[in-house]
Amino acid sequence: xxxxxxxxxxxxxxxxxxxxxxDAQKSGLIEKGEIVxxxxxxxxxxxxxxxxxxxxxxxxxxxxxSGGRDGFEEACKEIIDSRNIDLxxxxxxxxxxxKEFVTYYDHKIINVHPALIPSFCGDGFYGLKPHIAxxxxxxxxxGATVHFVNEIADGGEIIAQKAVNVEEGDTPEILERRVMxxxxxxxxxxxxxxxxxxxxxxxx
Ligand code: GRF
Numbered sequence: 001x002x003x004x005x006x007x008x009x010x011x012x013x014x015x016x017x018x019x020x021x022x023d024a025q026k027s028g029l030i031e032k033g034e035i036v037x038x039x040x041x042x043x044x045x046x047x048x049x050x051x052x053x054x055x056x057x058x059x060x061x062x063x064x065x066s067g068g069r070d071g072f073e074e075a076c077k078e079i080i081d082s083r084n085i086d087l088x089x090x091x092x093x094x095x096x097x098x099k100e101f102v103t104y105y106d107h108k109i110i111n112v113h114p115a116l117i118p119s120f121c122g123d124g125f126y127g128l129k130p131h132i133a134x135x136x137x138x139x140x141x142x143g144a145t146v147h148f149v150n151e152i153a154d155g156g157e158i159i160a161q162k163a164v165n166v167e168e169g170d171t172p173e174i175l176e177r178r179v180m181x182x183x184x185x186x187x188x189x190x191x192x193x194x195x196x197x198x199x200x201x202x203x204x
Contacts (some may be wrong), residue, residue, distance in 0.1 A: 004196070005199040006086050007021075007030075007089060008038070008039075008083065009084065010093040010124070011048070012045035012095070013045055013046070013092045016093050016184075016185065018035075018178055020185035021035060021188065021192060022035060022056075024189030029190070031196075032199070033193065035056055037056065037058075038051035038057070038059075039059045039060075039080075040059060041061060041095050041179070044123055050066075054162075059075075061079075063095075069097075069204075070098075070157045071103045072095070073100075073134055079088065085109060086196075087196065088109040089110055090149060091112060091188065092146065093111070094127070096123075098151075099151035102149050107148055109149040110146055110186070111154070114131065114144050114176065114180070115142055116142060116144075117145040117158060119142070120134055120137075120142070121153070122152075123153050128134075135172060141163045141177060142179060143164045144162055144179055145158055145161045146188055163185060164183050
């Protein structure tokens with residue numbers, strides 16, 4: 001539909017953030033956006049099942065099959081550009097994209113990071129690692145950040161953040177779940193909704 005921004009989501013794993021976006025689209029929260037494409041770099045990502053259930057077009061592009069990161073990115077560009085994508089959302093996506101790729105899609109890619117940037121971010125801080133580091137440091141508050149993606153890992157302009165309390169006895173897994181439930185799954189859909197409204201408005 002012309003009056004909606006066309007959204008692609010890149011995933012690597014369980015896809016709970018993708019599910020939050022799908023639910024937000026169905027509830028009308030993401031009123032001016034439509035998820036039309038999901039790309040996974042892992043063929044066993046459960047996120048793909050979530051997309052297929054909704055009839056969203058999916059692609060699996062593994063670095064192995066596409067000859068490394070360059071081949072992966074070329075294949076992604078071909079699909080993304082042929083589908084006229086307006087916004088690319090990295091949701092539980094665990095690859096570091098090249099400077100060339102993120103520059104080509106300047107200010108069109110956003111990411112959700114499971115910590116309050118600039119804490120516990122950058123190279124190597126993915127999956128449980130931000131939560132392990134937060135517990136090791138003894139912070140009382142952590143959270144999630146949505147940011148634009150640039151050539152520096154987790155270094156792009158911050159769009160939204162939400163704080164989450166660290167509780168006595170938290171394990172990394174318990175903290176990860178709380179950060180997803182109380183932060184990621186809330187701020188990512190709101191950020192996508194806002195950006196889609198802006199994209200559609202700027203078309204007029
Ligand atoms: C989330 O904490 C995400 O921020 C991180 O991996 C976890 C699972 O993401 N990258 P998802 O369930 O695949 O969206």
